[in-house]
Amino acid sequence: MIRRLRLLGLLLALAVAPMAQAVCVAQPPAAVSLGNQVPSSSVRDGSLNSNGAVFISCSQLISLNLLAPTDLSYTVTASTNNFQLRSSQGYNIPYQLSSQANFAQIIDQVGEGYSSMNSIILSVQIGSGLRIPMYLRTLPTNTPSGTFSDQLTIQFNGSICLIRVGSICTLRENLNNAITLNVQLTVDKTCSLTASTLFDLGEYGLLDNVPALPMNIDINCTRTEGYQLYIDNGTYYDGSWRRLQNAAGNFINYHIYHPQNNTSLDINNPITAVGSGTTQRHQPLIQLAPNQQAAVGVYQDTVLITVSY
Secondary structure, three states, rough: OOHHHHHHHHHHHHHHOOOOOEEEEOOOOOOEOOOEEEEHHHHHHHHOOOEEEEEEEOOOOOHHHHHHOOOOOEEEEOOOOOOOHHHHHHHHEEEEEEEOOOOOOOOOOOOEEOOOOOOOOEEEOOOOEEEEEEEEEEOOOOOEEEEEEEEEEEEEEEEEEEEOOEEEEEEEEEEEEEEEEEEEEEOOOEEEEEEEEOOOOOOOOOOOHOEEEEOEEEEEEEOOEEEEEEEEOOOOOOOEEEEOOOOOOOOEEEEEEOOOOOOEEEEOEEEEEEEOEEEEEOOOOOOOEEOOOOOOOOOEEOOOOOEEE
């Protein structure tokens, strides 16, 4: 009888012995880039997207069906620029973080995060770890060119049950560490030019009755980016005048005037301006030389409009 009592005591001691524990570690990805030399128009007109992943490494092989939905969580505890990608000139591009590709849950403030993660978010990596995706996207911003960055500090907590006997966890690994996540974006300067392919002076019997015609030229250049707009001398330039020509080889002299002064607009006398990131309209004037006579016909010339930046 005494021997049986001793054996029962031994079995009971085995059943209540402390379960084995180890430590899991969160490992950050390399810096997440939202783009390199991205045109500023792309940043202004839409969102840029990128993603990375935090890898949770443990000493034992993980089986996803052993995870409880509330076992793991993370919180953003710091952001150098308060969820703004910032350039050295002090310009900002706001961005958001999520662990879901559809951004069903958005993190854009310190103190936010995921209070629980499930199998939709988590994926088992080959070996002994979990992969937690980190999706990032910018918000549309009219910004200058430059290199923009931010750094997040993210605290991971929880535990992973690796071995269960019924409802009892007999092997658990804990997670309690912070990582830094670096986010960066390089924005490139850009300009676009929009103008009509035909500037029609109309039909007149006397050249002195032809009014000056404004050329509507729209420029959209990166915010704070300087640019120059000019027009070449055309096909029939004679050294003094741009010229229109008809099919018979007759000419009509004309100028294209700088909109800010009464001088010819050309490569040596361009329109100089600074981009705003929005459309800026310039209106050089086409004007015929006075006191001309011309034979009947259709006169034309071809000029090249250029924006340099």
